[in-house]
Amino acid sequence: MNFEMSEDRRMIADSLNRFLGDTYGIEHRTKVAYDAPFHDPEKWTQLADLGVLYALAGEGQGGYGGTGFDIMAVFEPLGRALCPEPVLPALMAARVLAAGDETANGAGTGTGTGAGIGPLLSGAVRYGVAIGEIEAPYGLEDIAAQAEAVDGGYRVSGRKSVVYGGHVADLFLVAARLGDTLAVFEVAARDCAVSGYGLIDGGGATEVFLDDAPARLVVADGAAALQDALDAGALALCAEALGVMDRAFALLLEYLKTRKQFGQTIGSFQALQHRTVDLATEIEQARSITILAASRMGTPDQSRTVSMAKNLIGRTARLIAEESIQMQGGIAMTWEYPSSHLAKRLVMIDHQLGDTDFHLERVMAAHQAA
Incomplete structure (x- = not known):
């Protein structure tokens, strides 16, 4: 490769x-x-x-x-x-809007109208993708939000949790049950109740409450489009984690080369050298699996490989966070020093769009199905 x-x-x-x-x-x-x-x-x-x-x-x-x-x-x-x-x-x-355009032009199960992908790519319109719920934080199987056709349109009811970026969204793409299928609807932020909040590692999310909110159908049979969006989001988090880990590791190396104890830099201590080499190896393994997952986007192995990557990234990110703080000591816990913020982000990435346990179960299920 x-x-x-x-x-x-x-x-x-x-x-x-x-x-x-x-x-x-x-x-x-x-x-x-x-x-x-x-x-x-x-x-x-x-x-x-x-x-x-x-x-x-x-x-x-x-x-x-x-x-x-x-x-x-x-x-x-x-x-x-x-x-x-x-x-x-x-x-x-x-990803979801692209799937909606494809189905509209193909099988006729989507629509090609609405704000669309152009304003999103230009930054003029901001979307929140409302998939997760309190009882279904990661997967699609237990989504309970409901939609129904009313007077030539649609209405959606339900609650969506931890919608990333939803606190500043103009529109929401909402996953909801339409009869026996899982569909995707576009709902204006003004037509639902939104409760925004900050996340512990920075950035924001929101709870979205829908009560017969008027909606536009984007994808009628939306399970595949939603899973693709979740896979792409998980891959993005893996790549983001690589950037965070690279910076955390660089800060650690700088500290080990400058901090002195017993008259010499602590980076000269063999025990710390071995631990640092182990971290470098773990980061390269995480990079390799992320590259593999990127190469398999759009293939039948997409979901399985993304889950493999997200599982390994979650475990490696936590290790980097813990080791970098321990080896840097008290300064790594201060607000002004970047390491504390890097560590928080690394730990929290594991809990976005499926943690290590969730993705391990997906990989195991995929292997059993094969």
Whole structure:
């Protein structure tokens, strides 16, 4: 497998790294990530102006990317900068809207109307993807929200939990039962009750309450589209975690080379050297499985390989968080030092879109089915 980025993707990643490196220092990040609206609207506009969101969709939808490797090229720099901008829901919404366009033009089970993917990619319209519920936080099987056809349209009722980016969304893509099928509907934020809040590691989410909310059908048989969006989101989180781990490891190395004890730098102690090499090995293994998952997007092995990656990333991220804090000591627990924020993000990534246990069960089920 070729582990090298293409020239186009390298340009995207380099541009994003430079932009975030210049504008999203740790002081700015901590200033905007923990207070409403839990991101920087000005920086969101600048990201959109850079064309970053267009890398999340294919040429058929007006973008210039949309592959697993394009997702990695965008989200790894976001992780390195601990950027709390709502790019993850934009990616997931783009996948669902693309599926809606395909079904509208193909089998006739979707619609091609509404705000659509163009305003999303330009940053003009922000979406929240409302899938998870209190009793169904990760999977699709137990979703209870209901929809019904009323007067030539649709109405949706139910509650959606931890909708990433939903606190600033203009529109929601809502997974709900329509008869015997799981469908996707577009609901305006003004037509539902929204309770936004900040997350412990920065950024925001919301609870969405729908009570006969007027809705537009996007995908009538939406299980495959929703699973694709969840897979793409999980891959994005894996790539983001790689960026966070790279930065955490770099800070750890810098500390080991400068902190002195007993008259010498602690990086000269063999025990710490061995532990550091182990961490480097774990990060490279995590990178390899993420690259494999990216290469299998759009194939029959997509979901299984993404779950393999998310499981390994979750375990590795926790290890990096714990080891980096332990080896750096008290300074790694301070608010002003980046390591504490990096560690929080690494731990919380495991709990987004399925934790290690959830994805391990998916991998086991896939192997048993095979």
